[in-house]
Amino acid sequence: MSTEQEQRTIRCLVAKVGLDGHDRGAHVIARAFRDAGFEVIYSGLHKSPDDIVQAAVQEDVDVLGISILSGAHDTLVPKIMDGLDEYDALDDTLVIVGGIIPDGDREELYEAGVANIFGPGSTMEETIEFVRENAPER
């Protein structure tokens, strides 16, 4: 049946959180994801962790990409993870982080449930490839 034929598209939320106004990276990644055939929802600037959680839950995204360059990742990212957990969305959302994350802070983020961190020098291809391979099966 044509109406039962699955038409799956990977949905991503590209999120800027906190008082961090640098959104060039987020724009570039949003565009690259679009060109890779994903559906991209961009959060806009200066969102609170709760806003991001609301958007991720309502849009039922497969992938949440958090762009953060302010150094506040160690407080903001865990808040988002807790929020996702509250709505039972933590298990099947692939969370990736992009931006400036010092090496010493990475382990903590991985423990909180972040799947991968893409710092300076990461290529679009490897990011897209990672998303394609790890987007959760639903």
Add this chain to the structure above:
Amino acid sequence: MSEDTLVDELLAGKHRALARVITKIENRSPGYRGLVSQLHEHTGNAEVIGITGSPGAGKSTLVDKMASTYRDRGETVGVIAIDPSSPFTGGAVLGDRIRMGSNVGDMDVFFRSMSARGSLGGLSTATTDAVKALDAFGKDKIIVETVGAGQNEIEIVKTADTVSVLVPPGSGDDIQMLKAGILEIADIFVVNKADMDGADRTVMELREMIGMRDASPMAGHHGADTLADTDDAVDQGSDDEGWQPAIVETVAKTGEGVEEFLETIDEHVAWLSESGELEAQARQRYEAEIKTLLREDTAALLQDELAARGGLEAYIDRVLRKDTDPYTVADELMAPLEDCVAEARDGG
């Protein structure tokens, strides 16, 4: 998650379940039909408002202000915002959410972005089904927002009880375009950015256009007037020609005029239920829905039959060689189906 638990959780008000049901509808995941079937009996309580207009007319900003005004009234809101997707990659950037500044953090506004995933004109089906999901979830108002260009969008806004078309000032040429298609479907024209130069003129042009439409003997509203007209004489006093499209002015950015706009929507809904048009609309909608499903399902049936016969290529070759023609091929392929149907009917 099984389908039954998904439906139970959705009805119990779990956001995650609602979001997942809409995803299944969008993806046409196996079993989504069963889901929508189960939801049907729980629908019919929400008021659906369609918003359309050219890109940059201010739809998203207006929707944001509408949602927050409804929230102030104590009502819950669902929003479905549809953006185009690339016909080449299928990718899309769904940007309407950014404008929802007044409602971030408010979970009682359920905002969902959908992309027009090109194929099969299935978008209107997906939109109708997503509206059902929001309705069954218990939202009081559901707003469907889409760029207004082309038949597909017109189909989509038809899922709404009240259709509003946004017209930015100074769009004289746009109005020319509107005449062709969107004029017929508008219940309310919203001249947004009414603080800009030329707003008065746009209002005047619209008023003229509506007047012209009424003067035309071919005028009809939603094509259902023939039905409504016959019993109009009984209860309709002054406004005997049915609903006259209203014109409201708003400045979505500041929220100016939004109250008036919502009141006009309420008036339209009141008119719908008094005139019996609400029921007529629902009948039309279900008719269209059943027809669309039948069309898709029979197309799929044919597709399977074709595949079983080795595809269309061989037939095309024969048509190219002038051994046969497209009509004969269609007859040939339809014949076994027709036989089956006839047999089942006789035997039934």
